[in-house]
Structure formats: structure tokens, C-alpha cells
Amino acid sequence: METEVLVVGGGNAAMAAALSARDRGAKVLVIERAPHFYRGGNSRLTRDYRCMHLEESEYMQGQYTEEEFMDDLKRVAGGEINESLARLIVRKSAELPDWLESQGIRWQPTLSGTLHLGRTNIFQLGGGKAVMNSYYQTAKKKGVEVLYDAKLEDVVIENNEFKAAKVLIDNKVVIIKAKAIIFACGGFEANIEWHKRYWGEAADNFIIRGTPYNTGNVLEMLLNKGAAQVGEKDAFHAVAVDGRAPKFDGGIVTRLDSVPFGIVVNKNGQRFYDEGEDFWPKRYAIWGGLIARQPDQVAYSIIDSEARMRFLPSVWKPVEAPTIKELAGKLGLNPEAVEKTVKDFNNACRPGNFNPAELDDCKTEGLTPQKSHWALKIEKGPFYAYPLKTGITFTYLAVKVTEEARMVMDDGSVTKNMFACGEIAAGNVLRRGYLAGFGLTMGASMGRIAGEVAANAI
Ligand SMILES: Cc1cc2nc3c(=O)[nH]c(=O)nc-3n(C[C@H](O)[C@H](O)[C@H](O)COP(=O)(O)OP(=O)(O)OC[C@H]3O[C@@H](n4cnc5c(N)ncnc54)[C@H](O)[C@@H]3O)c2cc1C
Known part of the structure; x- marks a missing residue:
């Protein structure tokens, strides 16, 4: 099997990347580990994106400036982060309401009451499930191919260049060749055995709030193959x-x-x-x-x-x-x-x-x-x-990326055609703390960059 841009994962970051690469004319294949019903990872359980904006709208009250957003982020990040990458995400967040709307996603008017987020965050009409359905519908219309029950197991990398992926589809091994690969397959939040490395037997009593499919097998595989690591190993939200x-x-x-x-x-x-x-x-x-x-x-x-x-x-x-x-x-x-x-x-x-x-x-x-x-x-x-x-919501341990969402290796070299976005790259801009709505914002902003750069590069 062959494609131009191979996207691993089926949540917000993956779909933002896939659609952006497709809009730049690339042939795109998405491999989603979950079956059709569970497509969309943790993104399908969400409610809102955090977005900077200078004018009030029907969907967000008042103003939320770049500096205020950055200050909020730095206050909660829980340690040193890549500030220029964080600023890029914050700036790109201003484009998200319109860009997501152009992909079929709809918003709901601001909420008052207990959430206190009506000024800083934009709320999805119908929640995360509706967001994911819109993404997939648009992807279908635009000719993005999607395979479900398709788990990435391994990749062949030569001289920092991705060559091919070993994917388990309906329990059969399939080799997929591509000119670029984008990893958008979450952290290791659903992997109790991995949590035990830091929490011992106590981890048996943890509840995983989201998808059981984010076990971090790709994160571990990439770190074992020499991807540079960033973020706190044991940190979780x-x-x-x-x-x-x-x-x-x-x-x-x-x-x-x-x-x-x-x-x-x-x-x-x-x-x-x-x-x-x-x-x-x-x-x-x-x-x-x-x-x-x-x-x-x-x-x-x-x-x-x-x-x-x-x-x-x-x-x-x-x-x-x-x-x-x-x-x-x-x-x-x-x-x-x-x-x-x-x-x-x-x-x-x-x-x-x-x-x-x-x-x-x-x-x-x-x-x-x-x-x-x-x-x-x-x-x-x-x-x-x-x-x-x-x-447990998600984990922070991540692969290191550049402002073009390109993966960085342990020796500091930047990879030619391997990209990462979303939770698998969370540790670049969050070390321990969290800002409500930032998970989706980070994934969509960096996903769009990954898709565009990957498509342009081929
Ligand atoms: C209950 C809940 C509510 C939340 N609410 C919000 C909110 O309102 N706003 C917000 O910003 N954030 C929220 N978050 C956090 C948010 O869900 C994440 O930050 C965000 O969804 C991560 O997006 P992602 O695309 O990186 O990962 P995900 O959406 O989790 O997608 C990962 C995808 O990778 C797939 N995958 C995993 N392994 C493989 C593999 N080996 N091969 C192929 N595919 C694979 C999975 O099946 C999944 O489709 C919430 C989280 C939870 C659990």
C-alpha cells in the first residue's frame, strides 16, 4: 500500500493535519486504531477550544489577548516550556474558529454559569462527537482515505527519513509506504502498566476518563528509535x-x-x-x-x-x-x-x-x-x-518537535519527513499543569502546521 502523507491517529490533531495536507493537494491516508464507532480518541469527549480573540462575537465574550493567553499558559505550564512554540500555538488559535467552521464544525453561543470559560473558550455545538463527525464527513468529501482498526506498530527510518510503516489492519500486517508521516496518536494515558512504572500497584485503581486506545505504543516505539524526549515522564492531568x-x-x-x-x-x-x-x-x-x-x-x-x-x-x-x-x-x-x-x-x-x-x-x-x-x-x-x-485525562511525556511540527532526534537533528502533533507532542508546551481548552487548541494548531509543511515538503 502506498500514499503521500500517512496520518497516524484519528482525533482532533490527526484530522486537522489530514485536512490541511489534503487542502495542499497531497494524497492522504489516515490510520485510526479504533473501530469506526470509537473513532476520534479523546477529542470526541471534549467541549471547547481556547482561542485568543480581540473582538467579542456570538460565541466568545470580550477580548482574550495573546499576552493574557501566554501569561495564563506560563502560569500553569508547570515548568520550562518552548515559549516560541507556545506563542505560535496561541497566535494560530485566533484562526481556529473560522478554520474549524470551514471544516463543518459549528459553535454554540456563550454559556454563563459554572464554567467561567465564556470569554476564553469557544464551545462546540454538539460536543466532541459532533466535531469528529464533521471532521470525518469533510475528510470524506475531500477524498481523504481513512482506515479503521488500523494500528501502527512500527516504522522503518533510514538516515532520519521515514520509509515505511508496519500496520496491523484487522489483525493482518500491512506495510504502508509514504513520503511523509504525521504522528497524532495521543499519549499513554490508557496504559495502566506504564503508569505502574511511576505509581506502582496504585495504578490499578486509576480510572481512565477517555479512550482505551491511547496506550502510547507509538510514543514508546519512537523514543526507543532515538526520538528526542520532552516533558515530565510521570506527569499526568x-x-x-x-x-x-x-x-x-x-x-x-x-x-x-x-x-x-x-x-x-x-x-x-x-x-x-x-x-x-x-x-x-x-x-x-x-x-x-x-x-x-x-x-x-x-x-x-x-x-x-x-x-x-x-x-x-x-x-x-x-x-x-x-x-x-x-x-x-x-x-x-x-x-x-x-x-x-x-x-x-x-x-x-x-x-x-x-x-x-x-x-x-x-x-x-x-x-x-x-x-x-x-x-x-x-x-x-x-x-x-x-x-x-x-x-486520568492525558499524559505529558512527548516527542520533541520544531515550530514546523518536525520531529527532533536525540542527537539534535531535525527529521526530514516525520511530524508530530497533539498529545504526543504535549510536553513541548506543557510540563505538568493545564489550561482548560488548550489540548484541542494545541492539537488543531500544530496539526494544521504539520499537514501543510508535510504536503509542501513532498
Ligand atoms: C473527558 C475528557 C474531556 C476533555 N475535554 C476537553 C475540552 O473540552 N477541551 C480540550 O481542549 N481538551 C479536552 N480534553 C483533552 C483532549 O481530549 C485532548 O487534549 C485532545 O483530544 C488530544 O487530541 P489528539 O488528537 O492528540 O489525541 P486523541 O483525540 O486522543 O486521538 C488519538 C488517536 O490516536 C489513535 N491511536 C492511538 N494509538 C494508535 C496507533 N498505534 N495506531 C493508530 N492510531 C492510534 C486513537 O485511537 C485516537 O483516535 C478532554 C479529555 C477528556 C478525557
Whole structure:
């Protein structure tokens, strides 16, 4: 089998690359490891892209300048990043709403309420599944060929030049030759054995929020073949998900945002972190890691009836009981221990002006760990609890790329016809932290560059 540009992966980064290469006249083949129904990787579970813009529109409020976007990114990135690459992505983000619309993707008017992202992020009409369906429909119309159940296993590289790919299609080995290859096949988030290298047996208790197909086999293969590595090996984006979530692919509806409005205890009935440290959009992504360090990697978010309507609930109903003791019993926790924790917390709450939109002055005094904001007594029954587990979104370990999305090798040489974009290149611009909506923005911006440069190069 032969093509001009071979795109590995079937999510946002892959499709942006495939369509851009096709628009430049290249013959393009996409190989997607998942079957048709699961096409689109983690991209099909998303809601929004983060985009800079200087004017208000129906879909984004106010302004979001390049400098503000860069400042936000640098603040959360969690270490040294390639700043000029990050700036390129930020600048390219301004083009994304129109470019994506030209590929058939539609937007929804700005949301108000709990998400606080109406100014900085543009929301997809119909969510990620609709985005992926539009991408694939447009790809079909433009003559991009797509193979499903097609897993890249290996590549032949000679003198930094890609020659051929070994692909398993419907369990048969097929060799595909191409003039250029674009790797857009995600991180290793769905690979529990890989997580065990850093977390040991605890990784068995992790929930994978997205596709089971992102096992990182291509990332590992490329690193073994001398691709330069960038990003923190053990870093992942992980949130608190409902403990009843399925092992894989539960998506956004399993995430729990109740944490700042109550307390969180571990299986010994003890608090272990400041639930009100900062605004939730800045802290939600640390709770997966915090829970991963607790016994059995479980925790419980406890709230009273006053707090019930203050957050987007998960898809499951909370556990409910008229008293804290009974609630603890239903959760399988020691009732006396949980009752004491709640009592100590209530006694430490200082009166203040509760305001979820601000870093308010409702805090505890003389309690360890402190709750710094939104600390209201848990006293009005019935009482509710959600079991929590670590929900992994994606990993940061990546192959190093240039501003043309070309892969760099260990010896510093830049490859001739190998490109990478999306999560497989995340570590270039994110080391540990995350900015909501940046995953898609990074993938689409670098995907477009990869597709254009690859097509031009051939
Ligand atoms: C529940 C959830 C919600 C999220 N919400 C948002 C959001 O609203 N906004 C945002 O910006 N980000 C969000 N993210 C993060 C976002 O999903 C990722 O940053 C982004 O989708 C990554 O895009 P990608 O194209 O690099 O990878 P993916 O979309 O994951 O695509 C990877 C593709 O590679 C394929 N693949 C893997 N291995 C192989 C192989 N060996 N051969 C061939 N194909 C292979 C997979 O099947 C898949 O199709 C969310 C993530 C999750 C889990």
C-alpha cells in the first residue's frame, strides 16, 4: 500500500493535519486504531477550544489577548516550556474558529454559569462527537482515505527519513509506504502498566476518563528509535471522578466538582488537603493526583443540603443520609472518625461572606489542613457524599518537535519527513499543569502546521 502523507491517529490533531495536507493537494491516508464507532480518541469527549480573540462575537465574550493567553499558559505550564512554540500555538488559535467552521464544525453561543470559560473558550455545538463527525464527513468529501482498526506498530527510518510503516489492519500486517508521516496518536494515558512504572500497584485503581486506545505504543516505539524526549515522564492531568465511573471512556459526566463546597476525607475518615485553596478551574486538575496518594486511591466528598445545588453534579446520584454517622456507615467508613472530622471542621469555620465567585473570607482557623475559602459548616441535613477516584485525562511525556511540527532526534537533528502533533507532542508546551481548552487548541494548531509543511515538503 502506498500514499503521500500517512496520518497516524484519528482525533482532533490527526484530522486537522489530514485536512490541511489534503487542502495542499497531497494524497492522504489516515490510520485510526479504533473501530469506526470509537473513532476520534479523546477529542470526541471534549467541549471547547481556547482561542485568543480581540473582538467579542456570538460565541466568545470580550477580548482574550495573546499576552493574557501566554501569561495564563506560563502560569500553569508547570515548568520550562518552548515559549516560541507556545506563542505560535496561541497566535494560530485566533484562526481556529473560522478554520474549524470551514471544516463543518459549528459553535454554540456563550454559556454563563459554572464554567467561567465564556470569554476564553469557544464551545462546540454538539460536543466532541459532533466535531469528529464533521471532521470525518469533510475528510470524506475531500477524498481523504481513512482506515479503521488500523494500528501502527512500527516504522522503518533510514538516515532520519521515514520509509515505511508496519500496520496491523484487522489483525493482518500491512506495510504502508509514504513520503511523509504525521504522528497524532495521543499519549499513554490508557496504559495502566506504564503508569505502574511511576505509581506502582496504585495504578490499578486509576480510572481512565477517555479512550482505551491511547496506550502510547507509538510514543514508546519512537523514543526507543532515538526520538528526542520532552516533558515530565510521570506527569499526568488527573481529576477527581465519581468512584462509580467505568474503567475507561466515562467522559466528562463522571467528573466531580463538589470539592470546594464541602470537605473531602480519605478511607480513614480524615481530611488531607485544602478543599478551598483556589478557584476550582485552577485546582480541579490536582485532585486526581491527591487521591492517587491516599490509601486504596479513594476519597469521599461530603456536603450538606445547602451545598447540593452549587456545582454540576456527576451522572450518579450522591449517597444520602439524615446524619453524618449514617452517611459514613453507608460509605463503609468508620462513623465515629467521620463524625469527629466533620465536628472539628465545623468548630474551625470562621464566619464570613460566602461568595463562590470570589476567593471569599470563609475559612477555617486552627485546623490542619486548613480550608482557605468557602468554608461553611456542614450542618444541614440530609447529608450527601460522592465516592471519588483518580481519573486520568492525558499524559505529558512527548516527542520533541520544531515550530514546523518536525520531529527532533536525540542527537539534535531535525527529521526530514516525520511530524508530530497533539498529545504526543504535549510536553513541548506543557510540563505538568493545564489550561482548560488548550489540548484541542494545541492539537488543531500544530496539526494544521504539520499537514501543510508535510504536503509542501513532498
Ligand atoms: C473527558 C475528557 C474531556 C476533555 N475535554 C476537553 C475540552 O473540552 N477541551 C480540550 O481542549 N481538551 C479536552 N480534553 C483533552 C483532549 O481530549 C485532548 O487534549 C485532545 O483530544 C488530544 O487530541 P489528539 O488528537 O492528540 O489525541 P486523541 O483525540 O486522543 O486521538 C488519538 C488517536 O490516536 C489513535 N491511536 C492511538 N494509538 C494508535 C496507533 N498505534 N495506531 C493508530 N492510531 C492510534 C486513537 O485511537 C485516537 O483516535 C478532554 C479529555 C477528556 C478525557
